[in-house]
Amino acid sequence: MRNHVGALSAAALCLWMSAPQAHAQPAAVSDGVVRVGVIEDMSGVFASITGQGAVTAAAMAIEEFGGKVLGLPVELLHADHQNKADIGAATARKWFDEDKVDAILDVATSSPALAVLEIAKAKKKILTLSSPGSMRITNEACGPYVAHWAYDSYAVAHGTGNTLVKQGLDSWYFVTADYAFGHSLEKDAGDFVTASGGKVLGSIRHPVGTNDFASALLQVQASKAKVVALANAGGDTMNAIKQATEFGLTDGGQRLAALAGMINDVHGLGLLGARGLIITEAVYWDMNDETRAWSQRFFQRVKAMPNMLQAGVYSSVRHYLRAVQAAGTDETDAVMRKMREIPVNDVFFKNGYIRKDGRMVHDMHLFEVKQPSDSKGPWDYYRLINTIPAEEAFQPLSTSRCPLVKN
Numbered sequence: 052m053r054n055h056v057g058a059l060s061a062a063a064l065c066l067w068m069s070a071p072q073a074h075a076q077p078a079a080v081s082d083g084v085v086r087v088g089v090i091e092d093m094s095g096v097f098a099s100i101t102g103q104g105a106v107t108a109a110a111m112a113i114e115e116f117g118g119k120v121l122g123l124p125v126e127l128l129h130a131d132h133q134n135k136a137d138i139g140a141a142t143a144r145k146w147f148d149e150d151k152v153d154a155i156l157d158v159a160t161s162s163p164a165l166a167v168l169e170i171a172k173a174k175k176k177i178l179t180l181s182s183p184g185s186m187r188i189t190n191e192a193c194g195p196y197v198a199h200w201a202y203d204s205y206a207v208a209h210g211t212g213n214t215l216v217k218q219g220l221d222s223w224y225f226v227t228a229d230y231a232f233g234h235s236l237e238k239d240a241g242d243f244v245t246a247s248g249g250k251v252l253g254s255i256r257h258p259v260g261t262n263d264f265a266s267a268l269l270q271v272q273a274s275k276a277k278v279v280a281l282a283n284a285g286g287d288t289m290n291a292i293k294q295a296t297e298f299g300l301t302d303g304g305q306r307l308a309a310l311a312g313m314i315n316d317v318h319g320l321g322l323l324g325a326r327g328l329i330i331t332e333a334v335y336w337d338m339n340d341e342t343r344a345w346s347q348r349f350f351q352r353v354k355a356m357p358n359m360l361q362a363g364v365y366s367s368v369r370h371y372l373r374a375v376q377a378a379g380t381d382e383t384d385a386v387m388r389k390m391r392e393i394p395v396n397d398v399f400f401k402n403g404y405i406r407k408d409g410r411m412v413h414d415m416h417l418f419e420v421k422q423p424s425d426s427k428g429p430w431d432y433y434r435l436i437n438t439i440p441a442e443e444a445f446q447p448l449s450t451s452r453c454p455l456v457k458n
Contacts, residue, residue, distance in 0.1 A: 144170055148174075155171060189409050371390065409453070
């Protein structure tokens with residue numbers, strides 16, 4: 052089995068050596084090291100929206116602490132699960148059992164994430180998830196040490212679905228990636244469409260990483276649905292939009308909704324191909340001076356602006372280290388208590404908090420992709436339409452299927 056594992060950057064290692072030593076080395080930190088890891092898609096269809104950008108975001112959070120917490124070094128591991136749940140699970144098991152990893156602070160895509168989630172629960176280890184969007188994470192699969200960070204399918208479906216139906220775009224057809232997140236995204240968006248008075252005319256599923264959407268798009272075109280809802284992500288979303296344009300769907304009056312679209316997709320397509328798309332994201336790099344300054348530092352390393360998944364990894368790593376600092380230990384229960392007690396406040400997320408079901412609650416934002424004539428330059432792509440308050444953005448606890456809530 053091929054598994055690519057990396058360690059923290061040399062720059063961060065230098066910080067460990069140059070930072071002042073603490074007067075005392077707390078015995079409550081296991082092995083004298085706080086060791087965390089992220090398991091991403093480093094080379095596949097989701098690499099551009101997770102991948103090296105997520106690893107870099109985690110490293111930047113550690114560097115903000117000088118590479119240390121409680122006077123002891125922080126070590127970052129990263130791995131490529133190749134979008135395979137068994138590789139993700141095997142990596143997590145090895146990290147916990149052999150490599151003494153204290154917490155895993157992201158796993159890209161829902162299927163590997165759900166596999167790792169079960170191992171983290173069994174091992175009683177902290178797991179935070181920014182890249183996957185499946186609602187199972189905070190419903191049936193929830194756990195006392197699991198936190199869902201940046202977004203989920205409910206939040207993006209709520210923001211996009213409600214807005215378009217209110218604009219009179221009330222008939223929908225789904226093109227859905229055939230895995231856990233795609234299914235969840237289709238269900239949640241479909242529920243919002245019908246609850247708002249719209250109709251779902253049908254859906255068609257495709258394998259993750261497909262290059263040919265011709266058959267699916269012909270069915271969608273024949274349906275005459277007003278909205279073609281893309282319940283997929285990464286390269287799948289970009290390929291579907293490109294081919295939909297070639298088939299003349301938008302010229303024929305059908306509207307494309309990228310339910311899990313991100314700024315990377317817009318950049319790859321160009322404003323001419325993405326103009327008018329409605330996208331719900333948790334963050335945008337150009338929101339204020341603070342987000343712009345951090346994002347420019349990120350850009351110097353990655354040559355791309357951060358999306359909400361990568362910003363979520365930064366935020367969750369930073370919050371985990373704050374909790375370790377406050378707890379005075381890396382012991383799981385003590386750290387998790389502090390993670391729930393301390394508000395989440397960083398560059399991108401303000402006054403967030405972790406609920407009983409593990410959902411980190413925060414504002415979400417609805418954007419429209421600008422027309423080319425309205426953009427001032429590269430990565431100036433979004434126009435803010437609406438901010439969805441934290442208490443409205445995510446599934447209400449009253450409808451949660453999480454056993455921790457029901458108990």
